[in-house]
Each structure stands twice: as structure tokens, then as C-alpha cells.
Amino acid sequence: MSQKKKSALADGAHFIRQWVENPRLIGAVSPSGPALAKRMASFVELDRPGVIVELGPGTGPVTQALVARGVPRERLVLVEYEPRFCVMLGERYPGVKVVQGDAYGLKKTLTGNIEGPVAAVVSSLPLLVRPERDRVELLHQAFELMGDDGLFIQFTYGLTKSPMPLHARGVSGSYVGKGSAPILLNIPPARVWRYRKAGHGGKPSA
């Protein structure tokens, strides 16, 4: 068996152990596959200045895809709640900043951990286990950090519905989302959503 396959199996086993301990936190029984991770990374706009914040990196498949896409490690900041994943990510991705903390308190969690602007947020959080107000609050905080032209990237296993409420109105404006075609190579199939501020590259519709 190849080294790559062995390490994918080990990650799968590690992931499932964490899921058994806390299914609501982990939200999936296995790490994202390479096709989904690559699609997530493909949407990052590399020419936008600032750090790329990844939420819920787990064992790191999306991190791997971001690095393969050409994101320099010093531009990557990972926010992960589960301490054992944080240790693993630190060992696996030297040069990448790993922050152990709660992504839903994003501004507080990142205080003192980043300098300068945030270019994009790439999230694998199991959003649908949280009430709508927490999800919208997360978007507000992300756009406060990114500015109006920011981009919030999120995957979901639901193939029809956006995991963020579309056109959610809040103190800092309204957001619009666009879903990708389903990534059928992933098990289960998933979709990647991109959220922008209305009027800033995102066209609000009725």
C-alpha cells in the first residue's frame, strides 16, 4: 500500500474517532476528498492581499489543497476547535499558523493572531448544526475582517439549499451566495458555496 493511501486511512480513522466523541462538532464521518478540497481552494483569489483564514481544517485536506494551489504557508491561518487536530496540523504544516479556538467568535479568536487584512475565509464548519443567527453572525464577523470585497467559501453536503441564509440582512449589509455544481466525486457528493456582500461582486436577486 502506498504511503499516501496509508496516511489517508490513518486520517480517516482519526477523524472517525473524533466524530464518535463529538458528532455535532465534527459534522462528518470522514475527511473531505481531494476533489472537494481542490474545488474549495480553486475559488480563493490569490491576488487579494492578506491572510487566508481556514475554519474547521480537521486533519487538513483543504489546507493541503490550498498549499497545492500556491497559497504561501505564511498566508494561512487555521482556526480549529479540536485540540488534537491542532497538534496534528501544526506537525503537518510547519509555517502555517494554527489557532485553537471557536470560529463562531471569529474576531475574538483571531485577535492577536493575525496582522493586516483577511483576503478570504474558507470554511468546512458543519454550519447546519448551528442556529441561523450564529451562522449570520459568523458572516458578519468574517466580512468585518475581510472588508466589503471579501469572499466566504463554504462546502455543504446538502445539494439544494445554501447553508447560509441567502440575502441575510444584518448590521453590515446583505449577502448573496452562489453554489457550485455538485462535486460528485466526493463521498457524499457536496457543493461549494461562495458568499459575497451584495453590490460587491454578488448580485442580489429577488
Ligand SMILES: C[S@@+](CC[C@H](N)C(=O)[O-])C[C@H]1O[C@@H](n2cnc3c(N)ncnc32)[C@H](O)[C@@H]1O
Ligand atoms: C466537517 S469537519 C471538516 C474537516 C476538514 N476541513 C475536511 O474537509 O475534512 C468540521 C471541522 O470543523 C471543526 N469545528 C467545528 N466547530 C468548530 C468551531 N466552532 N470552531 C472551530 N472549529 C470547529 C471540527 O473540529 C472539524 O475539524
